[in-house]
Amino acid sequence: MKxxxxxxxxxxxxxxxxILPVSAVQAADAEAIIQTKCMACHTQEQAEPLEMSRMxxxxxxxxxxxxxxxxxxxxxxxxVSDEERRTLVKYFADKQGLAPEETAGARYALERRLNTMxxxxxxxxxxxxxxxxxxxxxxxxxxPAEEWKHLVNFHLGQWxxxxxxxxxxxxxxxxxxxxxxVPELASNFxxxxxxxxxxxxxxxxxxxGSWSFSAQMPVKGDARGVMTITGGKGDQYQxxxxxxxxxxxxxxxxxxxxxYTGYEWRANLTVDGVKMRQVFALSADGAExxxxxxxxxxxxxxxxxxxxxxxxxxxxxxxxxxxxxxxSTQVLTLVGTGLGKQISLGDGVSVVSEIYRDDxxxxxxxxxxxxxxxxxxxxxxxxxxGATLNVYNNVDRINVVPSFAVARVGGNGGSTPKYNAYFxxxxxxxxxxxxxxxxxxxxxxxxxxxxxxxxFNEQAAVDRDVHFTxxxxxxxxxxxxxxxxxxxxxxxxxxxxxxxxxxxxxMDGDKALSAEGQMIVTVQRWNNPPLP
Amino acid sequence: xxxxxxxxxxxxxxxxxxxxxxxxxxSGLAVAAKGPALQSGxxxxxxxxxxxxxxxxxxxxxxxxxxxxxxxxxxPGALQVAPDNKTAYxxxxxxxxxxxxxxxxxxxxxxxEMAQSYKERTKTMYAFALxxxxxxxxxxxxxxxxxxxxYVVQPTRLAVYNTxxxxxxxxxxMLPSPRLVTAMQMGKDGGLYMAGADIYKMDVHSGEYEVxxxxxxxxxxxxVQPDVLNVWAVQTPTQDFTILYTTARFQEGSxxxxxxxxxxxxxxxxxxxxxxxxxxxxxxxxxxxxxTRNPKDPNIMYGVLNRLAKYDIDKxxxxxxxxxxxxxxxxxxxxxxxxxxxxxTHNHVAVFDADSLEHLNTIELPGxxxxxxxxxxxxx
Numbered sequence: 001m002k003x004x005x006x007x008x009x010x011x012x013x014x015x016x017x018x019i020l021p022v023s024a025v026q027a028a029d030a031e032a033i034i035q036t037k038c039m040a041c042h043t044q045e046q047a048e049p050l051e052m053s054r055m056x057x058x059x060x061x062x063x064x065x066x067x068x069x070x071x072x073x074x075x076x077x078x079x080v081s082d083e084e085r086r087t088l089v090k091y092f093a094d095k096q097g098l099a100p101e102e103t104a105g106a107r108y109a110l111e112r113r114l115n116t117m118x119x120x121x122x123x124x125x126x127x128x129x130x131x132x133x134x135x136x137x138x139x140x141x142x143x144p145a146e147e148w149k150h151l152v153n154f155h156l157g158q159w160x161x162x163x164x165x166x167x168x169x170x171x172x173x174x175x176x177x178x179x180x181x182v183p184e185l186a187s188n189f190x191x192x193x194x195x196x197x198x199x200x201x202x203x204x205x206x207x208x209g210s211w212s213f214s215a216q217m218p219v220k221g222d223a224r225g226v227m228t229i230t231g232g233k234g235d236q237y238q239x240x241x242x243x244x245x246x247x248x249x250x251x252x253x254x255x256x257x258x259x260y261t262g263y264e265w266r267a268n269l270t271v272d273g274v275k276m277r278q279v280f281a282l283s284a285d286g287a288e289x290x291x292x293x294x295x296x297x298x299x300x301x302x303x304x305x306x307x308x309x310x311x312x313x314x315x316x317x318x319x320x321x322x323x324x325x326x327x328s329t330q331v332l333t334l335v336g337t338g339l340g341k342q343i344s345l346g347d348g349v350s351v352v353s354e355i356y357r358d359d360x361x362x363x364x365x366x367x368x369x370x371x372x373x374x375x376x377x378x379x380x381x382x383x384x385x386g387a388t389l390n391v392y393n394n395v396d397r398i399n400v401v402p403s404f405a406v407a408r409v410g411g412n413g414g415s416t417p418k419y420n421a422y423f424x425x426x427x428x429x430x431x432x433x434x435x436x437x438x439x440x441x442x443x444x445x446x447x448x449x450x451x452x453x454x455x456f457n458e459q460a461a462v463d464r465d466v467h468f469t470x471x472x473x474x475x476x477x478x479x480x481x482x483x484x485x486x487x488x489x490x491x492x493x494x495x496x497x498x499x500x501x502x503x504x505x506x507m508d509g510d511k512a513l514s515a516e517g518q519m520i521v522t523v524q525r526w527n528n529p530p531l532p
Numbered sequence: 533x534x535x536x537x538x539x540x541x542x543x544x545x546x547x548x549x550x551x552x553x554x555x556x557x558x559s560g561l562a563v564a565a566k567g568p569a570l571q572s573g574x575x576x577x578x579x580x581x582x583x584x585x586x587x588x589x590x591x592x593x594x595x596x597x598x599x600x601x602x603x604x605x606x607x608p609g610a611l612q613v614a615p616d617n618k619t620a621y622x623x624x625x626x627x628x629x630x631x632x633x634x635x636x637x638x639x640x641x642x643x644x645e646m647a648q649s650y651k652e653r654t655k656t657m658y659a660f661a662l663x664x665x666x667x668x669x670x671x672x673x674x675x676x677x678x679x680x681x682x683y684v685v686q687p688t689r690l691a692v693y694n695t696x697x698x699x700x701x702x703x704x705x706m707l708p709s710p711r712l713v714t715a716m717q718m719g720k721d722g723g724l725y726m727a728g729a730d731i732y733k734m735d736v737h738s739g740e741y742e743v744x745x746x747x748x749x750x751x752x753x754x755x756v757q758p759d760v761l762n763v764w765a766v767q768t769p770t771q772d773f774t775i776l777y778t779t780a781r782f783q784e785g786s787x788x789x790x791x792x793x794x795x796x797x798x799x800x801x802x803x804x805x806x807x808x809x810x811x812x813x814x815x816x817x818x819x820x821x822x823x824t825r826n827p828k829d830p831n832i833m834y835g836v837l838n839r840l841a842k843y844d845i846d847k848x849x850x851x852x853x854x855x856x857x858x859x860x861x862x863x864x865x866x867x868x869x870x871x872x873x874x875x876x877t878h879n880h881v882a883v884f885d886a887d888s889l890e891h892l893n894t895i896e897l898p899g900x901x902x903x904x905x906x907x908x909x910x911x912x
Contacts, residue, residue, distance in 0.1 A: 041681045054681050150682045157676035157683035160655045169712055169729070170748065170757060174685065492838065492858050
């Protein structure tokens with residue numbers, strides 16, 4: 001069972017634009033599939049408009065619907081073609097999706113930010129639901145109480161051992177699930193919502209057009225460029241990106257995309273020879289796309305991405321780099337759209353000369369005087385606003401980002417690729433009080449660092465975790481994990497798991513700074529569905 | 533998963549076919565399939581493993597005595613030996629079926645499907661036991677009704693079978709059971725001890741049960757609720773039903789876990805006398821999946837997972853620990869108390885000197901991983 005290729009399904013969802021004929025996304029086709037393929041188990045409750053038992057009483061993301069339909073295939077004998085599955089996912093995501101604000105706090109799961117450390121106010125929710133999978137997977141669903149109840153029955157029926165596990169066997173798991181969790185979930189994540197009612201009334205904006213984008217990623221740092229989107233029939237698009245990294249190297253690629261629920265942008269691209277995906281949300285006014293672009297196979301490698309549509313109201317997406325030292329002169333690139341002639345960098349920071357300008361960016365030589373106010377300031381390019389520039393005089397400390405990371409062994413002939421780790425060194429000022437981690441601290445931005453790992457504790461030293469778990473790239477902060485499987489060279493032939501300190505050494509002029517994070521290298525994520 | 537087990541399975545079939553072909557020429561097919569009968573008075577151990585076999589080990593020589601092919605598919609391979617010391621009962625087929633096997637002949641003489649209707653999917657989470665006279669088999673069943681478009685989890689139940697009911701055994705009675713029951717053992721007085729949230733004692737006729745040993749609901753001053761998970765109902769030479777717990781004991785006048793003593797302990801029920809015990813035996817420094825006492829010295833406790841550890845219970849001290857080549861789940865001791873046997877994971881049964889913890893031998897089983905099989909020692 002576990003060998004069923006959910007990764008293939010993920011690709012299937014995102015490949016929709018390549019294969020799917022436009023006509024197939026018609027609701028009528030989906031309903032015909034439902035009435036042909038689903039009736040063996042589901043009951044038609046109403047013909048016009050079509051209402052079916054179970055499936056008509058839930059709302060989910062495209063990924064959520066994909067997982068449900070895939071489960072019907074794997075476990076309940078649903079026989080649909082890949083194309084039919086895509087038609088169903090599109091139909092359900094459009095008809096019974098989530099409104100943008102309903103996904104707001106949980107997009108990290110859609111964006112495959114698998115290193116996110118979740119935290120929830122409800123201890124019950126954390127222990128009863130988020131113990132086995134992400135809490136986001138639950139937060140990205142809407143059901144009435146009856147359907148949440150079905151979900152509890154499904155969980156315990158499908159995985160009877162779950163009530164025997166730690167944080168379950170210490171309580172009346174089943175009683176809690178039915179008596180407390182069902183009402184809590186039905187109240188927090190109800191089927192009916194004003195957000196969804198309103199979103200259904202909103203006129204959906206086509207995504208085609210020219211977009212100015214700004215991105216930031218480990219290894220390469222800042223990036224910017226133009227994303228061109230064409231098409232739109234049946235919510236399917238062609239997309240190409242043409243940009244550059246901060247070091248001047250090219251960022252180029254193209255692919256196809258599909259928009260679900262009027263705002264959920266999913267694209268599959270080949271970027272500089274590497275297969276990548278985009279998971280973006282379109283803003284309600286259709287002017288901005290934000291989210292993450294990441295490698296398809298190694299989704300830990302990716303960039304934060306924001307784009308603004310050319311011709312929409314003037315917007316400044318970013319200033320790259322996002323910091324300047326008081327008393328220095330440097331090149332700044334302003335990225336956005338409708339960037340006006342008048343560049344304002346705030347008091348004490350001025351434009352020496354404008355080096356380059358096009359529709360999407362302005363490159364200037366800027367100078368910050370010694371007395372410029374420290375900290376973030378708003379930057380304007382004519383009417384375009386929205387980005388800040390951080391002025392600093394001194395790096396007081398460095399943070400390793402993320403401060404805690406999970407990497408996973410992989411490859412070595414196994415079915416699961418390595419899950420590597422990417423670190424960045426983030427510079428900070430301590431602020432007027434001179435104390436770290438207080439309210440007046442000021443973030444500067446990501447700076448180059450020299451990286452290495454050390455044993456996290458005595459046990460890690462004894463077990464030679466540094467030797468066995470993988471290798472840290474001194475320059476890039478990328479930790480590539482070791483191969484999967486038992487290692488006869490290790491005590492008890494254990495695998496290449498371990499516990500490491502991640503250390504960044506930064507030079508700020510003559511001053512040496514150092515920061516420490518933690519990384520555990522652990523075993524593969526065997527069960528890796530679209531929503532973690 | 534399925535694809536992976538296919539290869540070893542077909543390899544075994546090929547090897548079996550080859551062996552059969554050769555033996556047919558000499559001694560005949562029937563003998564090869566059954567293997568030798570067990571010798572009265574000899575000590576044996578039974579374990580199960582992938583692809584789906586049951587192995588009887590001769591503990592005089594610490595070698596594999598015979599192997600029996602099992603029906604269905606392997607998993608979890610939990611075992612109980614009947615009081616006749618001739619029949620082994622195995623939970624297999626994905627926790628859904630219990631089979632009785634005559635170890636002398638390898639013949640399957642009993643089979644009960646846990647599901648009671650076509651709509652049910654029913655799992656037994658290791659929880660089965662035999663009556664003291666071997667005439668009845670008890671299983672706690674976790675049923676789920678699989679309706680057309682939804683599941684409905686059903687209350688757990690104790691199903692009682694006659695062990696002479698053959699290959700399509702149906703329960704003679706079903707009684708409501710507490711949830712979360714794993715290991716079970718029968719007392720000489722006819723009470724069924726069921727390890728769940730607490731350890732219950734059930735009257736298998738009326739279905740009435742009471743808490744025999746409180747676990748989740750224990751009232752021990754300064755102790756936090758213990759954590760217990762035991763899926764290995766090891767039948768010991770002394771007829772002790774032993775289950776480990778972990779807990780923390782606050783310092784006097786404190787409720788601070790940071791300063792508390794973290795402890796390992798055991799619950800014990802003597803199945804002959806009904807005497808119960810709840811006793812700490814040492815500091816909690818590593819995890820053991822199973823623990824058992826030495827039949828010749830009940831003050832000695834062995835625990836195993838990543839090391840084989842030996843404790844003096846009264847002194848609550850670790851006496852010795854042996855490093856292992858890999859994890860083992862299930863520890864058991866022979867009747868004389870001279871040797872400790874480790875099983876579970878891989879296909880190795882490791883043999884240690886009970887006194888010195890010197891590694892004596894490793895018995896390699898044909899086939900693969902033992903998963904969470906229960907190693908049972910018995911004298912035929």
